[in-house]
Amino acid sequence: MTFSLDTPSAQTLKSEARALRDEHRRAGEDLSHSAALEQVARRHGYRDWNTARAALPDRVAVPFQVGMRVKGFYLEQPFRGRLIGVQLLGNMQHYTVTVMFDEPVNVTPNFMFAAHRQRVTATLDINGVSPALRGNGAPQMRLLRE
Numbered sequence: 001m002t003f004s005l006d007t008p009s010a011q012t013l014k015s016e017a018r019a020l021r022d023e024h025r026r027a028g029e030d031l032s033h034s035a036a037l038e039q040v041a042r043r044h045g046y047r048d049w050n051t052a053r054a055a056l057p058d059r060v061a062v063p064f065q066v067g068m069r070v071k072g073f074y075l076e077q078p079f080r081g082r083l084i085g086v087q088l089l090g091n092m093q094h095y096t097v098t099v100m101f102d103e104p105v106n107v108t109p110n111f112m113f114a115a116h117r118q119r120v121t122a123t124l125d126i127n128g129v130s131p132a133l134r135g136n137g138a139p140q141m142r143l144l145r146e
Contacts, residue, residue, distance in 0.1 A: 008044060010056045016040045063126055064097060069146035072128070074120060076138055077105045080146065085121070094131070095124050097143065 017036035024031040037049040046052035064070070064086050071080045085098030104116035120141075122130050128143035 008056065010053055010058055013037070013040050013044065013052060013056065016043075063128065064095060064124075064143070064145075070099060070143050071146045072141060072143040074099075074101075074105055074117075074122070074141050075107045075134065077107065079103075079105050084119070089123070093126060095126075097122060097124055099143070 014037070017033065017040045020036045020040060021031050021033060024036075034049070041047075041049045041052035044052060046055065064083055066083055066086050068083045069080070070083055071078070073079070079099070079101045080103075081099045081101040083097055084100045085096070087096045088094075089096060098119065098121045100119050101117070104118045105120075106114050107117050108115045122141040122143075123132065124130055124141060124143055130139040130141040132140045134140060
């Protein structure tokens, strides 16, 4: 069986079920954990929780890992480097990555004034593209495996 990066994990569905229970509790309603699991499984298109659990991986596939060699563009400047930090965000669709560049990158468009960065942190989607955009519409960072 193969999984894409869009496939939720069993852990993701369990987290959604906990959030659903908390939501019901705040509304003054009682919802058991098993009932919350069943509802979340149906929302994701499964017949019931047992079917979802059997079909899904335990954890989300991680496109980037600490120590991985990467290349890409930061503020439209090419770079090569190594990932020294990766954190999956709560929405399970974005990562905060910290990249140590092999060579400092000038992050200013004007070469009369240089501002070099050797280490940067950015938020990326599962495809390695920053949702934050520059003024010209280009993403702040594009990250690729080397």
